[in-house]
């Protein structure tokens with residue numbers, strides 16, 4: 001029997017669309033497993049598909065639930081004002097409409113770009129989420145703003161040559177150009193910005209082969225979407241918007257996390273001008289991290305004994321579409337796990353650390369995001385986001401006020417990449433509590449004393465927190481009902497990385513729409529429908545949806561099933577070294593056992609063979 005959390009199969013997608021008939025027309029934004037709730041998982045769950053239909057060319061989506069077990073449509077709800085994430089069909093509509101538009105051609109002609117250049121594909125057109133700024137075009141439309149880049153050759157880096165000054169508003173549902181704004185001409189930068197080997201000769205030669213061999217194969221097993229490795233057990237799936245989702249993560253038969261994903265992310269730009277000030281793409285909710293997943297190839301993205309899982313989505317016409325090798329699973333050596341040289345006894349014991357890596361890479365326009373979940377032998381989990389790809393650029397003859405020059409005539413606006421991880425924690429069972437732990441000097445003492453001070457976050461409004469490295473601040477997810485051998489409640493702690501919060505003013509458009517990023521931590525009681533930090537439909541949203549709305553009820557967080565929402569990211573002040581392609585920058589956090597085990601849980605890890613000769 002298929003596990004209730006196994007993703008929909010191609011046949012199930014097809015059947016769900018068949019059962020919906022005319023209610024699944026004309027476009028499909030999403031077909032996913034309607035994930036069973038926790039109580040359904042305990043009591044037996046039917047197979048259901050959740051289908052998001054785009055019924056017309058304007059605003060409004062239709063949400064349908066289809067029971068595959070009972071072969072019937074369970075519910076259909078129309079959400080009148082919502083817009084789906086940008087559809088591929090819509091993006092293509094916008095590109096074709098604009099390339100054929102007289103005002104756009106005139107704007108290009110003012111820059112010496114001819115109609116022949118446009119029809120030869122030398123103008124790369126990038127549709128962007130339009131945002132919400134109170135402009136008339138936004139009303140009742142699925143809107144995109146489109147900007148252009150010049151390519152002499154099809155394989156050129158278009159971002160080296162922004163066609164500055166021109167922004168087009170296109171109704172992408174109807175394929176109708178609404179307005180072409182021309183804010184004035186800036187010369188196209190001279191550089192090629194190529195990262196291709198042929199343009200970067202000579203290649204360095206001293207790098208000798210570094211090979212990872214695992215002659216006996218990997219140490220993990222995969223059954224469907226269930227992975228087991230070194231006492232860890234977890235299931236994985238891919239959501240079109242959230243990307244990789246972890247389910248039912250446990251260690252040694254004890255639950256840690258029920259569900260984890262990046263439920264939203266946003267890239268707000270810090271330039272207030274008309275050409276870049278509207279850029280604040282919600283790369284999860286307005287594009288879709290899963291929809292943009294790369295097909296990973298052996299030996300290129302990962303080293304060693306790699307196993308892959310394909311992902312099956314529905315295309316926008318409801319047909320199953322396989323994304324091959326979308327999820328990568330492998331093991332990595334990670335230096336030493338622990339060591340001690342006992343000088344008096346003359347013994348040295350050392351163990352190697354190793355981690356299981358479950359990853360995927362999404363390409364969202366110019367940027368690449370690699371999402372790497374790590375599972376360590378000592379019970380630590382970690383999410384590392386690797387940011388790479390190409391920065392969003394602008395042509396500039398001198399340094400703009402809110403951008404950095406990265407090449408002659410080329411600048412990149414200051415921006416942030418803010419992610420929100422939704423962590424449905426189940427530390428040793430469903431009932432958990434969250435404590436903020438600050439390490440502080442003893443009050444009223446003028447000596448060397450300091451100690452951790454833990455404050456229980458009792459309700460939602462008190463649980464909106466920011467990181468504070470001066471206090472070594474962490475958050476502990478405690479199960480008050482389960483005690484370890486030292487009679488302390490078992491816990492995991494969330495260890496933040498170095499992270500900003502949103503820099504845009506909270507009253508600004510992106511401040512309202514991406515309120516999740518104004519705090520690093522939010523905690524809510526588990527509610528199955530509360531899944532996306534900026535609401536289910538952030539595209540052209542007015543703001544206020546998701547976390548600010550739910551937490552305004554100030555629900556209790558005491559001895560209940562809690563969900564943590566951790567917002568983190570990077571403030572990116574572009575460097576010359578980030579051009580033309582960005583060396584990976586990292587962001588993330590860890591979940592570390594804290595009294596979950598009674599002692600170091602890795603004493604049973606054997607010494608590696610190559611070290612045995614050296615230990616006594």
Ligand SMILES: [Cu+2]
Pocket residue numbers: 391415416417572
């Ligand atoms: Cu960046």
